[in-house]
Amino acid sequence: xxxxxxxxxxxxxxxxxxxxxxxxxxxxxxxxxxxxxxxxxxxxxxxxxxxxxxxxxxxxxxxxxxxxxxxxxxxxxxxxxxxxxxxxxxxxxxxxxxxxxxxxxxxxxxxxxxxxxxxxxxxxxxxxxxxxxxxxxxxxxxxxxxxxxxxxxxxxxxxxxxxxxxxxxxxxxxxxxxxxxxxxxxxxxxxxxxxxxxxxxxxxxxxxxxxxxxxxxxxxxxxxxxxxxxxxxxxxxxxxxxxxxxxxxxxxxxxxxxxxxxxxxxxxxxxxxxxxxxxxxxxxxxxxxxxxxxxxxxxxxxxxxxxxxxxxxxx
Numbered sequence: 057x058x059x060x061x062x063x064x065x066x067x068x069x070x071x072x073x074x075x076x077x078x079x080x081x082x083x084x085x086x087x088x089x090x091x092x093x094x095x096x097x098x099x100x101x102x103x104x105x106x107x108x109x110x111x112x113x114x115x116x117x118x119x120x121x122x123x124x125x126x127x128x129x130x131x132x133x134x135x136x137x138x139x140x141x142x143x144x145x146x147x148x149x150x151x152x153x154x155x156x157x158x159x160x161x162x163x164x165x166x167x168x169x170x171x172x173x174x175x176x177x178x179x180x181x182x183x184x185x186x187x188x189x190x191x192x193x194x195x196x197x198x199x200x201x202x203x204x205x206x207x208x209x210x211x212x213x214x215x216x217x218x219x220x221x222x223x224x225x226x227x228x229x230x231x232x233x234x235x236x237x238x239x240x241x242x243x244x245x246x247x248x249x250x251x252x253x254x255x256x257x258x259x260x261x262x263x264x265x266x267x268x269x270x271x272x273x274x275x276x277x278x279x280x281x282x283x284x285x286x287x288x289x290x291x292x293x294x295x296x297x298x299x300x301x302x303x304x305x306x307x308x309x310x311x312x313x314x315x316x317x318x319x320x321x322x323x324x325x326x327x328x329x330x331x332x333x334x335x336x337x338x339x340x341x342x343x344x345x346x347x348x349x350x351x352x353x354x355x356x357x358x359x360x361x362x363x364x365x366x367x368x369x370x371x
Contacts, residue, residue: 094365101365104357111351115162124155126321135337144343147330153340156321157347163322164351167237168303172295174241175248180291182245183252184279188260194253201246210308212243217314229320236315240302251294255287262286293363300355307348323348 095101114121130150138145144153186197204212216239259265265282273281303323309315310324311331318325326344334341 091362091365095361098361098365100357101361104354104361107350107354108358111161111165111354114158115165118158118162121158122152122155124152126151126155126159127319128152135333135340137337138339145337145339147326147340148333148337153326153343156326157323157344159321160323160326160344161347161351163233163316163320164303164306164324164348165299167233167240167306167316167322168299168355171237171240171244171302171306172299174237175244175298176291176295178241179245179248180252183249184256184283184287186249187253187256188275188279188283197249198253201249204243204246207243209243209305210312213239213305213309214312214314216242217309232316232320236306236309240305244298244302248291248294248298251290252287255290256283259283259286289366293359293366296359296362297356300352300359303348303355304352323351 128151130146133142133146133150134148136142136146136150142152142154144157147153147156182197182201186194217235220235220239260278260283265278268278268282306315306322307324307327310317310322311328313328316322316325318329323344327341327348330337330340
């Protein structure tokens with residue numbers, strides 16, 4: 057679900073000569089210090105950061121943005137247009153669309169962040185192991201990753217979710233969220249694995265890694281002390297963009313009827329519930345879709361700003 061061009065740029069960027077250890081040594085500036093100096097001069101970074109803070113506050117403290125109960129329904133107000141009483145109008149069941157859009161941020165962002173975290177752990181770990189140990193382990197992990205890459209994303213999600221949590225079932229909130237998160241991570245880890253693998257292959261041939269190995273450092277110390285800190289840049293950039301991609305993927309799966317479902321409150325569910333009323337009451341779908349688009353755009357802009365700041369060709 058991520059941008060193919062951005063993914064290729066990240067994989068190519070991982071093949072650039074690795075930076076020296078990120079800490080500042082001998083009075084020289086480190087990678088992250090230089091990156092911050094570049095970022096703080098870019099307007100797109102500050103715009104995306106402000107938007108991100110707003111969405112995170114909305115997810116963590118929705119009561120700061122609305123005092124209405126998103127579950128409270130008045131059927132007499134079904135599909136009423138926006139007014140002073142309800143800024144975004146009411147949905148099919150007479151619930152406040154604005155309140156549900158605000159509370160929907162929590163679920164959508166949680167799914168995106170946790171799915172990305174699971175992808176980083178699974179893809180990053182397998183990529184590091186494949187690159188460091190190589191040989192048969194690298195071949196096995198790479199072939200398994202190619203099998204997952206060959207499976208169309210939406211088709212794979214439909215097959216897995218249709219088997220594990222079919223539409224006829226009625227799983228709890230935590231269960232269906234966990235299933236969607238696991239499915240997103242399972243289908244998304246191969247790209248992260250390839251990015252981590254490329255970065256670690258380049259980093260493990262650097263002088264400081266060879267010196268650590270010569271001094272008797274074990275594999276775990278070399279991986280966690282030297283390889284990972286100096287391979288984080290492409291992983292960080294891809295992860296930031298992936299959060300937005302997963303938020304959009306959750307909405308897509310919900311629209312197809314195989315993702316999240318009521319009583320969970322999310323932007324994807326709001327869009328799915330009112331897609332058939334786009335002609336008669338577009339506000340019920342338009343505003344949740346607007347929140348979703350802005351949130352996805354926020355993470356994509358932030359990721360691209362960080363990518364440009366970390367790109368050695370632009371430094």
